[in-house]
Amino acid sequence: MKYAFGVDIGGTTVKIGLFEENSKIVDKWEIPTVTENSGVRIVPDVAESILAKMKECGISKEDVIGIGVGAPGAVDDDGVMTGGAVNLGWPVFNLREAMEKETGGIPVKAANDANVAAFGEMWQGGGVGCTDMVAVTLGTGVGGGIIAGGKILAGATGAGGEIGHIHLVDDEPDVCGCGNRGCLEQYASATGIVRLAKRRLAEDNEPSVLRDGEVSAKTVFDAVKAGDKLAKEVAERFGYYLGKGLAAIANVVNPEVIVIGGGVSKAGDILLSFIEPSFQKYVFPPCRHAKFKLAELGNDAGIIGAAGMIINK
Amino acid sequence: MKYAFGVDIGGTTVKIGLFEENSKIVDKWEIPTVTENSGVRIVPDVAESILAKMKECGISKEDVIGIGVGAPGAVDDDGVMTGGAVNLGWPVFNLREAMEKETGGIPVKAANDANVAAFGEMWQGGGVGCTDMVAVTLGTGVGGGIIAGGKILAGATGAGGEIGHIHLVDDEPDVCGCGNRGCLEQYASATGIVRLAKRRLAEDNEPSVLRDGEVSAKTVFDAVKAGDKLAKEVAERFGYYLGKGLAAIANVVNPEVIVIGGGVSKAGDILLSFIEPSFQKYVFPPCRHAKFKLAELGNDAGIIGAAGMIINK
Numbered sequence: 001m002k003y004a005f006g007v008d009i010g011g012t013t014v015k016i017g018l019f020e021e022n023s024k025i026v027d028k029w030e031i032p033t034v035t036e037n038s039g040v041r042i043v044p045d046v047a048e049s050i051l052a053k054m055k056e057c058g059i060s061k062e063d064v065i066g067i068g069v070g071a072p073g074a075v076d077d078d079g080v081m082t083g084g085a086v087n088l089g090w091p092v093f094n095l096r097e098a099m100e101k102e103t104g105g106i107p108v109k110a111a112n113d114a115n116v117a118a119f120g121e122m123w124q125g126g127g128v129g130c131t132d133m134v135a136v137t138l139g140t141g142v143g144g145g146i147i148a149g150g151k152i153l154a155g156a157t158g159a160g161g162e163i164g165h166i167h168l169v170d171d172e173p174d175v176c177g178c179g180n181r182g183c184l185e186q187y188a189s190a191t192g193i194v195r196l197a198k199r200r201l202a203e204d205n206e207p208s209v210l211r212d213g214e215v216s217a218k219t220v221f222d223a224v225k226a227g228d229k230l231a232k233e234v235a236e237r238f239g240y241y242l243g244k245g246l247a248a249i250a251n252v253v254n255p256e257v258i259v260i261g262g263g264v265s266k267a268g269d270i271l272l273s274f275i276e277p278s279f280q281k282y283v284f285p286p287c288r289h290a291k292f293k294l295a296e297l298g299n300d301a302g303i304i305g306a307a308g309m310i311i312n313k
Numbered sequence: 314m315k316y317a318f319g320v321d322i323g324g325t326t327v328k329i330g331l332f333e334e335n336s337k338i339v340d341k342w343e344i345p346t347v348t349e350n351s352g353v354r355i356v357p358d359v360a361e362s363i364l365a366k367m368k369e370c371g372i373s374k375e376d377v378i379g380i381g382v383g384a385p386g387a388v389d390d391d392g393v394m395t396g397g398a399v400n401l402g403w404p405v406f407n408l409r410e411a412m413e414k415e416t417g418g419i420p421v422k423a424a425n426d427a428n429v430a431a432f433g434e435m436w437q438g439g440g441v442g443c444t445d446m447v448a449v450t451l452g453t454g455v456g457g458g459i460i461a462g463g464k465i466l467a468g469a470t471g472a473g474g475e476i477g478h479i480h481l482v483d484d485e486p487d488v489c490g491c492g493n494r495g496c497l498e499q500y501a502s503a504t505g506i507v508r509l510a511k512r513r514l515a516e517d518n519e520p521s522v523l524r525d526g527e528v529s530a531k532t533v534f535d536a537v538k539a540g541d542k543l544a545k546e547v548a549e550r551f552g553y554y555l556g557k558g559l560a561a562i563a564n565v566v567n568p569e570v571i572v573i574g575g576g577v578s579k580a581g582d583i584l585l586s587f588i589e590p591s592f593q594k595y596v597f598p599p600c601r602h603a604k605f606k607l608a609e610l611g612n613d614a615g616i617i618g619a620a621g622m623i624i625n626k
Contacts, residue, residue, distance in 0.1 A: 074599055146566070153466075155445050156443070156444075156567050156602075157569075160566055161567075162564055162567070162599060244480060249565050251476060252459065252565050253459070281493075285492075286396055286470060286475065287468075289470065
């Protein structure tokens with residue numbers, strides 16, 4: 001039996017999975033991410049944890065096909081963190097080479113974490129059977145990953161699929177984290193939905209359960225499900241912007257499926273009903289057939305996609 | 314010596330080129346496109362012309378690596394015209410298989426003509442040395458092609474890179490050819506520039522050479538070069554929209570270079586000076602480094618790119 005490891009490096013913990021080459025997950029665990037000293041311990045810690053697991057399971061180096069790694073930053077096809085990784089304290093360096101050195105020569109493939117998660121969804125989740133896919137992650141921000149012809153679209157510097165900052169609205173008064181105004185992320189992220197809700201609440205005195213207690217993406221969609229009219233208007237605005245942004249992306253890459261994940265996607269299928277009308281309105285007809293799906297792998301998308309880059313090349 | 318053919322099927326003529334496998338062009342010629350009877354003669358005519366050229370030059374089938382074909386419609390990775398080709402009268406069929414059959418088994422690779430031209434510009438034109446490229450063709454309409462990791466991004470149904478219909482403007486009164494309003498093509502094509510110019514001319518009585526004679530993309534940019542203030546405003550609006558559209562595309566695919574071609578690009582480098590400020594304003598910072606270049610291959614981009622798909626796999 002041959003094995004592969006999938007590694008998902010986050011700002012607080014590193015998730016690691018051990019997979020059989022038939023894609024079955026054998027074990028998964030986490031280690032803390034030590035970001036002190038420019039995150040210099042992270043790669044050695046991951047390598048040590050993998051080598052310890054191999055010893056524990058009696059797996060030799062020859063039995064390991066490779067290690068896939070997802071990291072929170074732009075990673076080019078060669079494995080270079082082209083802009084470092086702010087959340088980890090990392091400078092610009094070749095993550096693939098560093099990990100290969102620390103593990104004593106096991107082959108490594110590295111990519112951006114959102115792209116890796118997208119690859120996981122194609123391999124074993126919402127995009128199974130498709131080779132052309134757009135994955136969008138609606139969390140604190142809006143992330144994304146593009147799979148074209150079955151491969152991660154990394155782009156020139158590893159920033160491919162960074163769709164959260166597509167410009168959508170000209171007269172947006174608030175500034176986005178990137179410094180621009182009117183980015184997709186300002187309307188379609190969890191924080192964007194809260195912003196849209198607060199803006200709507202301030203417009204008039206329309207009654208709504210959202211006027212009691214804290215407003216979050218979850219309370220907005222819970223209220224929608226309970227028939228709250230104002231919450232539905234907020235969801236419509238969210239869906240209008242996200243559908244429009246996804247239409248532009250679909251015109252560029254012509255996906256077979258669009259997979260929606262991240263915390264906001266926990267609202268379920270009702271989410272898609274707000275996105276699709278706007279998508280259909282703005283998409284170029286030959287790209288209209290793209291199916292919408294919810295992500296299926298949750299927090300394991302990262303380790304599954306990382307192992308998939310090794311097993312499902 | 315081994316050889317490859319590059320074929321560029323247009324609505325009036327089919328351009329064909331014979332290339333040595335070292336990429337040198339040996340001969341190029343044209344045959345008429347016979348669109349009668351659902352374009353049923355086109356593939357046999359092309360095959361016959363290629364076989365005749367082989368005979369003329371003493372080239373055996375074994376000496377031909379393959380035939381690359383670009384066609385005006387969506388072509389998937391397998392060579393299927395997924396939506397037929399309106400300009401040729403073609404229904405849905407497998408162009409690759411048909412051409413292989415008619416040539417007696419020479420390997421064929423088929424792709425959308427704009428994507429093929431983009432591939433040509435990467436191989437021998439404005440994108441030489443790059444593997445991640447956006448090519449945009451500003452002609453009667455706005456076409457495009459995406460090269461990701463050195464490969465054509467065909468998408469699920471071969472409509473990848475169809476960037477002309479990205480929605481940009483919400484309050485556009487005129488309807489685009491696709492049925493939507495506010496598409497990139499309505500501002501950045503040759504006809505779009507004329508529309509922008511006529512709109513600007515109607516706004517007030519600002520003097521301009523454009524008030525005398527016919528307005529075209531060429532007369533607008535000629536007037537810009539002659540210092541015409543109103544023409545410069547028109548060029549600024551054109552550049553604003555195109556830069557914004559290209560910024561959205563760059564956020565998705567993170568290109569190293571953006572190559573601008575088509576009739577409008579004959580205006581020269583001055584064109585880029587109107588596009589880049591808007592691109593820089595709207596692009597996500599990690600994708601900001603993309604270089605702008607003018608296309609270099611002109612009408613030969615199609616045959617060169619088609620042969621390139623065979624020679625430079």
